[in-house]
Amino acid sequence: MAKDQVVLELSSEEETSEPQRAKRRRVAPKDGPLARALRGAPLPGPGPPPGFSAELPAKVKDVMGANEAFCASLDASADSWVLLLRKWLPSGELFERLWNRHPPDLGKGKLFGKEVTFHRYQQSFGADYAFSGQTAHAHPLTRQDAPEVWHVLQQLQKLLALAPPLKDRNYGACLVNWYDGGKHSMGFHSDDERGLVAAAPIFAISWGCTRTFRLAPKKAGDGHKVDVEVHDGDLIVMGGACQRSHKHAIPASAKTHGRRISLTFRCFQSQQPGESKKQKHQRALLQSCCPISVDQLQARGFFGRHDSTWLWRPALAAMFLPAPRTFSLSEETKASIKARGTSKVASAAKEKLLRAARKARQQIQSQWRDFQPEDPKLATTRRYDVETDGWVEEQVMIQLDSKAFGKGAVRECFRMKEVRLDTRLFSGEGGSPHPRARLSFAAVAAGLMELPRSSRRTLWVAKRSIEDHHRKIMHRRECETDVIHQTFAKHYAELFNQEVHRQALETGLGRCGAHDIDFLLTHVVELPERVTFSAEAFVSGEYLKHNTNGGSIIGARTTPQAFSYFTFVKSGRRLMIVDIQGVVDLYTDPVIHFLPSKVSGKLAGADMELNFGIRGFALFLWSHRRNDVDQLLKLPVFSLSPHEEKYLEPTSRTVTQLIEATKSRKSQPPPQQAEGGDLVLNLHEIPGVDLSDWCDWHGAFAHRSARARSGSFDREDLVEAECHMEIAAMYHEGRITLREEDRGEPRRPEVESAVFHVVEAARQDLPEALMALARLASQEEHPGFLPQVLGASETNADDSKGRSLVLALLGRAATLGAKHAMAALAAEVLRGDASQDELQLAADHLEEFAMETLEELRAKEAKAAEQEESEEEEEDDEEEVDQEHNSLHRRSFGWEVHGFDAWQALRRVAELYEGPLKEAPDASKRAAELRQLSQDGAKPAEEKRS
């Protein structure tokens, strides 16, 4: 079964109406619009048990007499629910009669491979019941053979008649359990055997003494636990995703001595009646507007949601609208709901659904009208499995359209039908191909036979790149990349949905406007002779783009933006899924920005063309405004400057500007830095920038010698800081700017925000940011980076404060291993009158600078020698883009001009130990060593020079 091919045409409601809907959903069905309109007067009685709240529509209660009916949703989105109908069908004299029908022996089963005897009697009726590793053979469920069970079934059918999706379902399978006293019990389990109609509710009737019916989530945190005292005649209905999310049990009880019987009715696929003409028609309509079966919809919980098992919900109908248009009931209809009640609404909604489906069918038919398929061909599909990072292959038969129906700049699309071959047709029972079957397979392939009716035929769009498809291997890799990306995105979409559900439940905030999202599943189709396509399911509807790989945010939807940011955070800042586009929340064709060294497997090997790495992350973070969904998911805040907060509307950046920003990193030289005129800004007066706590440079002493650092400095956690620095770089280069009309000063570079981001990056210990900031704080000119910024001296009388700040920043950078910061710090310290401690620090840093420089020289020489040996001529430095780091990475901002080379540095340190530091431990010994080293090293270097 093509379970995975889910194509829905969803209609989008206005984002703004979402909070209201979310609110409704949380307490559904109680506050569903229909339920609210239909709710009758409350019934007398003890009221709902803990965890239960809602009452059911009056019409449902009518049929059941004056009994109470409650509903509990087991999770925040009401995907899993239970109904409780009190005193639905008291046992009366039937109890004794059915009791006498229990089998002579206790039930038996297998648990973890071991034979066990259950603490209860058990018998199935109507359909064999497979449980705990064995099958219980059923007795017939007829008036003659099981009159009591039969009687209950008759009553149940009356109830089913109220629920359109269930009314023609056959519930002719019942498991009866006899509990003789409190020692008899049933352990936790779910009623999720094979062969059940997916998501069709389970009906459990209790007779006899009161027991606790316990429901608990399978995974802690996935929903609520509920204990219900079930009395004689009570009916429990478990619906929606209940069996998937929850387990249930009848726990043993020391206090209970009475007898109890339970009857659970289930809906088996094998027992469903043939469809009537009308039903068939309805089903065909649904299927024609989306190649997904009604059963699959049920499996996805669409029919099980909220009260939709009982009424066709308008929201459900809306899902089938072909184009995203706001679907809402007319005022007139709403009034009639209020006035008249259930059945009208149900049928009106149904009518709307059918009309929508018909329209969708027409649309699809017209799209496929001039489909002129070529002969069917055998092909291999390859699906990517995220878990195993491998490919799964399958044989299919495809028919391609003879001409492309769509052409983009890089790709062309063909309509395609794909038939997944029904293996029963083509192979013998045991899996080995039957000779005759093989024959017919060949016959189909040769076009001699019609495609077999029973196999599934689905509609696809096959894509290939216009340019490259003749370069077969390349093109195959490209198709694979598409598939890998999309499957990855789908995986993250699932994580996103789960997280939204979890947070909605935990916080009690509801979904805060978050929609469930999905990506189309794609696969590679490979024809003989290595002709390759990537294929994805066909969707119709209005196609919208929500953000781009260049960081543009389009439109006001919150879900797609939150999703992109979620992928960044969830992946540990290793990747970010962008270019979110598709029909409503069914997306396709994403781009993944990633850091090549931090992802593994097939993703790492995938296409680099559209991956902008750090710059891609930075552009998105710069454009993205924090929204409700980010907050719901507790995604961390990425700080933006006060100017950005004020002037940056997500829509204020033009797409071209951003695309320019991303492209030019690769090919063109940076644009001329934006004209600054005679703009001068004092570093200490930039809004949002507070450097006062940095101004004590003695903080740098805390780290003493950089060599005392434990291990090498780890840049793993610096991705966010790199993003800040990249934003600063882009401002500096004039690649991005704020909306000028708002700020009222056209063509003025946005220096304030650039500085803000440098400071953010410096606070996160990014060495180049510390050095950049030190440069901005210094009193020298710095034409290379944000020349408009002045350090303290000219405007600030307190000169020493400025020097302190510079030293503190350099000290921190030095401690983090920035070589030139070490030497520059030493040079600065030695220039003034320094204390002993300061001199010692300078000596330590200078020594380490020398050692590192020597190390680098040695490594360089070794590499050169190696290259000479292997005679590698190729210069493979073909303008490689560093995706892992910001474009100012390893820049020293003028601090490299400190006047020391390794030898000079060594001599200078020696001088210090001979002079002002001669009191230091082992001073003279160290001085001698350093002098020796400087002489040894200097010789070969001088030889070389001459």
Ligand SMILES: O=C(O)CCC(=O)C(=O)O
């Ligand atoms: O005795 C009960 O009410 C529980 C029965 C049950 O869970 C089952 O038959 O699967």
Ligand SMILES: [Fe+2]
């Ligand atoms: Fe059960």
